[in-house]
Amino acid sequence: MNTPLKKKKILIFIRYYLPGYKSGGPVRSISNMVRVLNYKYEFYIVCLSHDYGDKTRYKDASRKFWKNVDGANVLYLNESIVLFATFLSVIRKLEPDVVYFNSFLDPFFTFIQLAYYSRKNNKIIIAPRGELTHGALSLSKSRKKLYIYIFKKFFSRKNLTWHATTEDELGHISLNISVKPNQIYVANNIPFIDNDNFKCNFSCKESNKLNIVFLSRISPVKNLAYFLDILKDCNLNINFDIYGPIGDTSYWNLCMKKIMNLPKAISVNYFGPIRHDLVRNTLSNYDLFVLPTLGENFGHVIFEALSLGISVLISDRTPWTNLVNSGAYAAIPLNKPDQYIVFIQNLYTMSNSEFTTLRAYASNVFNEYMTSNNPIDCYLELFE
Numbered sequence: 001m002n003t004p005l006k007k008k009k010i011l012i013f014i015r016y017y018l019p020g021y022k023s024g025g026p027v028r029s030i031s032n033m034v035r036v037l038n039y040k041y042e043f044y045i046v047c048l049s050h051d052y053g054d055k056t057r058y059k060d061a062s063r064k065f066w067k068n069v070d071g072a073n074v075l076y077l078n079e080s081i082v083l084f085a086t087f088l089s090v091i092r093k094l095e096p097d098v099v100y101f102n103s104f105l106d107p108f109f110t111f112i113q114l115a116y117y118s119r120k121n122n123k124i125i126i127a128p129r130g131e132l133t134h135g136a137l138s139l140s141k142s143r144k145k146l147y148i149y150i151f152k153k154f155f156s157r158k159n160l161t162w163h164a165t166t167e168d169e170l171g172h173i174s175l176n177i178s179v180k181p182n183q184i185y186v187a188n189n190i191p192f193i194d195n196d197n198f199k200c201n202f203s204c205k206e207s208n209k210l211n212i213v214f215l216s217r218i219s220p221v222k223n224l225a226y227f228l229d230i231l232k233d234c235n236l237n238i239n240f241d242i243y244g245p246i247g248d249t250s251y252w253n254l255c256m257k258k259i260m261n262l263p264k265a266i267s268v269n270y271f272g273p274i275r276h277d278l279v280r281n282t283l284s285n286y287d288l289f290v291l292p293t294l295g296e297n298f299g300h301v302i303f304e305a306l307s308l309g310i311s312v313l314i315s316d317r318t319p320w321t322n323l324v325n326s327g328a329y330a331a332i333p334l335n336k337p338d339q340y341i342v343f344i345q346n347l348y349t350m351s352n353s354e355f356t357t358l359r360a361y362a363s364n365v366f367n368e369y370m371t372s373n374n375p376i377d378c379y380l381e382l383f384e
Contacts, residue, residue, distance in 0.1 A: 002012050004148060007042045010383060011096035011122075013085075013109045018069050019058060020051030021276045022245040024217050025189075026102055026129055028300040029165075030277065031070060032190045037379060038071040044094055045069075046085060046109075049076035052217075053245050053273075067273035082108045086116035096122055100163075104177075105147055116160045126299075127163040132172040135294025135317055139220055148176065163382060165189050165297045166319045178312065187378035188319075189298040191339055191370075205355035210348045213286040214242045215279065215301050216293075219247035223292040223315070223334070228258040230292075230340045235263040236348050243282065247272040252351065280304050287355070288347060292334060293317060309363035311355075312342055323369055327362035 016023040018031055018070055027216035034043045051062040060067065068074075079084060085091055099117045103112040104126055117124055137144055162177075162184040164170040170184045216222045224242070231240065246252045261267045274282055279301060283289060289305040289312045296302070296318040305312050306320065312329045314320065321331040332345045350358070 005384070007040065008097040009044060009092075009094060010098045010100055011094060012043060012045045012100045013107050013113050014045060014047050014102035015106055016052050017045055017047035017074060020054075020128070022054070022217075022273045023052035024244075025298055025300045027176060028192075029129070029298065030102055031072075032192045033379065034070065034072045035192060035383075036190050036376060039361060040380070041383065043072040044096065045072050045074045046091065047074065047076060048082070049078055053247070057177075061090070066090070073311050079108075088115055098123045100125045100127065102127050102129065103131065104151075105131045107142060107147070111147075111151065114155065118155060123161060123383075124158070125161045125163050127165075128169070128173060130169065130295055130297030132169070132176045133295035133297070133317065134172075136221055137176070138294070152178065155357065161185065163187060168319070169297050176288075184254045185354060185382045187382050188373065188375040189300070190375055190379070191300070193305050202284050203259065205350065205352045207351050208346065208349060209237045210239070210288060210289055211286045212238060212288045212344075213241040213243065213283060214240070214276065214290050215283065216291055217244050217247045218242075218252050220251050221294045223294055225251070225255050225258055225349055226292045226334065226337075227340075228255060228262070230337055230344070231262055231266055232258070233337075233341055234344055234348075235265055237342060237346070238266045238344075238348070240266060240268045241286070242268065242270045243272070243274045280308060283310050284308055284377045288344075290314070291318075292340070294334075296306065306362070306366045309359035309366070311347060311362075313340065323365065327365040328358055329362060 006306045012030060014026060014030055017027055020027060046064065051058045058076060063075065063077050063081055066073035066075055075090060083141070101114060103110050103289060110126065114124065156178065160183065162173050162179055164173055164184050164186045165188055167186060170181065170186055173179050173184055175182055214224055215228065218224060231238065262268065283305050289310050291302060291314045293315050294317060299318045299320060302312060302318060302320050306323065312324055314324060314331050316331045316333050318331070324331040332343070333337045
């Protein structure tokens with residue numbers, strides 16, 4: 001009788017995880033990876049016991065026992081305990097084969113825990129998740145430069161493996177951390193489309209009217225204020241709905257001031273954060289999805305909009321630029337605001353039949369992309 005092969009144990013440190021959803025893409029990236037690869041690996045995840053921006057603990061969250069959550073064993077910690085995570089017996093007893101840090105710039109979930117594991121024989125992987133793009137580093141620049149300096153001083157000689165999700169991110173890691181390219185593995189994020197919970201809400205596009213949606217965290221890197229400035233020069237019959245948690249109160253106050261100065265023909269509504277399982281249903285109610293981001297290493301919500309054939313208007317700082325532009329939508333450099341305005345004006349006057357043709361064409365482009373991209377083998381190489 002053959003003995004089943006023992007699964008490798010992968011310990012993941014991530015600040016927020018399921019059942020949370022307000023922190024956006026990182027939760028999706030890790031939960032999708034677990035869903036696809038838990039047949040081969042045992043995943044253990046250490047995270048906070050509450051969601052982004054919340055103080056209420058998850059129900060039945062425990063810092064003493066691993067809890068099975070959608071194929072992974074999860075340990076929920078309070079902020080006061082995270083500092084001492086590697087001293088907890090429940091973590092020390094694990095003896096993982098791989099330790100995976102789902103952030104580079106997190107001092108508590110990466111830097112401090114790395115100080116412990118870098119002295120052991122585990123394979124260590126760091127995934128910056130877009131934190132080293134030019135746009136991300138331009139925010140809180142001095143603090144991040146100091147963090148990178150300290151990191152290099154303590155860990156530059158350690159045998160670390162880096163996970164980049166695109167070739168561009170490989171370049172960002174190599175440039176900013178002085179990492180040799182052979183230490184960096186490129187494995188695209190694993191997307192997931194939950195068609196079981198999706199009910200199509202597509203409505204007809206009305207000529208000379210546009211329903212636009214922004215669905216992301218309210219923070220400088222997502223660049224909502226930039227799009228509000230675009231709308232100021234669009235005196236059109238537009239309904240603009242905003243979804244997402246407020247990650248930066250002062251930035252949201254700036255956005256509200258810009259909203260107050262928009263033309264009267266434009267109505268704006270804020271609906272707060274939305275659960276992952278409701279994202280596709282929500283997007284399907286709109287003619288256009290916008291995200292003029294300063295930088296994304298993936299952009300799960302862009303992926304979901306594209307999967308529906310929803311028109312998208314984004315910056316050219318995501319992995320989706322070529323696909324979006326080939327799908328007759330628009331990924332436009334942020335230094336060309338006039339092109340954003342022209343795209344909105346063209347979509348605004350488009351008839352429903354023209355709009356339906358555009359959506360069908362874009363859906364075909366997306367489906368061709370999906371059939372030719374399978375990142376799973378890259379993850380198997382990353383973890384072995």
